[in-house]
Amino acid sequence: MHLTRLALTDFRSYAAADVSLSPGVSVFTGANGQGKTNLVEAAAYLATFGSHRVATDAPLIRHGAQRAILRAAVSSADRDSLLEIEINQGKANRVRLNRAPVPRPREALGTVRCVLFAPEDLAMVKGDPDGRRRYLDDLLVALRPRFAGVRADYDRVLRQRTALLKSARAARFAGPRGAEPGAPRALEVWDEHLVEKGAELTAGRLELTAALRPLLTKAYAAVSGEDATAAMTYRQARPPTAGPEPAADRDALASGLRQALADARRAELERGVCLVGPHRDELELRVGELPARGYASHGESWSLALALRLAAYDLLRSGGDDPVLLLDDVFAELDAGRRDRLATLVGDAEQVIVTAAVENDVPARLAGARFEVSGGAAWRA
Secondary structure (H helix, E strand, O other), rough: OOEEEEEEEEEEEEEEEEOOOOOEEEEEOOOOOOHHHHHHHHHHHHOOOOOOOOOOOOHHHOOOOOEEEEEEEEEEOOEEEEEEEEEEEOOOOOOEEEOOOOOOOOHHHOOOEEEEEHHHHHHHHHHOOOHHHHHHHHHHHHHHHOHHHHHHHHHHHHHHHHHHHHHHHHHHHHOOOOOOOOOOHHHHHHHHHHHHHHHHHHHHHHHHHHHHHHHHHHHHHHOOOOOOOOEEEEEEOOOOOOOOOOOOOOOHHHHHHHHHHEEEHHHHHOOOOOOOOOOHHEEEEEEEOEEEOOOOOHHHHHHHHEEEEEEHHHHHHHHOOEEEEEOOOHHEEEEEEEHHHHHHHHHHEEEEEEEEOOOOHHOOOOOEEEEEEOOOEEEEE
């Protein structure tokens, strides 16, 4: 798979941009703050329908505009496609595929498939568990787009159930002092919804973790050049995982979640928060025998972050088409050895889009088309 065209209207710093692309390597260079990252952010948004930089869409619309429009022409082994996304202020976004409206936008997921390497990736290793959960969920949707619906349904259930718990907690404090917390009658209904959607999402994550594990170990060895081994384990917060990961058995996972909800009922009512479910689980990363978070050196952390992306790339390409590789100002963060090893690992991809403030940061192996970016404009050099 590769992009043949990327066009932006009122997206971030771009009033308008239209870039023609080819297979192979394309390098975008320019000073910081000129819009290089905005280009790869747009390409990644077309793949995931979300930004890796911000949690909401509002900052993506150029100041003073009411909407932003992203267009990508995509060529794959099966077909050529045109994907268009209209990001709107204060109302639902609209998606068109081959100029036909898509009633449910997530049905167009998979038209563009990308793997993005970015400086923010270091937070996957050093940061809180939510970044690692997002890594799994984004990749799960890229591999099996139906999980976009599972993920959205689980998020909706979590919001509704949390609102009930908060209202129950507020009612408790408004009542007589010392009164026992009572559960809203609707809570049991939402418990079952959480069990159903939570078991499905957890099973998907477990299957994905098992598929990624050997790829991560291989990629870490290749990019780090070291003998240490990298590994990953999926840990459920409740019930706590003891020993090996639980099996990806949806019925067993549902039974475990149901029991965990019963065990946590009093604590949830007292605190007004949802303590059970995959939104609290952890993808534990290790280098050697030690957890990466808190123990890995800066170089080890970068090698592990790159290995996570390389493992995702290998898994996606095993299904047929290569995904588009987006490397956003990554080489500036790496030492010479890791730069060269990464360039060797990705050099044979169908399409690689690289951004860099300094052209010399890009290894010579990644020679290809050169573009310059300045003042909200991009052109071929």
